Amino acid sequence: MFAGDYHSVFKGRGMNFEDVREYQPGDEIRAIDWNVTARLGTAFVKKFTEERELTVVLVVDVSASGNFGSVSQSKRELAAEIACVLAFSAIRNNDKVGLLLFSDRVELFI
Incomplete structure (x- = not known):
């Protein structure tokens, strides 16, 4: 997978x-x-x-709309879970991983 x-x-x-x-x-x-x-x-x-590595930048919306969701899971929690799976996959392939959190502006860039 x-x-x-x-x-x-x-x-x-x-x-x-x-x-x-x-x-x-x-x-x-x-x-x-x-x-x-x-x-x-x-x-x-x-x-x-051939040493080729990819750089994966995960872009995650952390605006107030992330509070929306079902009783069991909010949109923010689902986005965090998906970002973690994608980051784990990239790290397992020895790729570089970056993270961009944004709302109406850039909140954090790693």
Whole structure:
């Protein structure tokens, strides 16, 4: 429920070297690690990871209308619960989280 796939709009290889693995048909020739290939006698390619993190800013209405709701839960309580779930999800994915609380003006920005 919490995690999803992030599809990057950026093309190309990642910047951080992670590991080497055996060459598989279809791999880019320029990714071949020639030193490892020469040492082991079979083709190996470099594997890179791309460090991309998202910044999630939660925008929550804390105006007086938040007092409206049912007997069991107000609109403000529901908004707080949803914001917590979204923040937890973002943190689990190692994304940055910000919070903007507003009414007729900005009350708090973290």
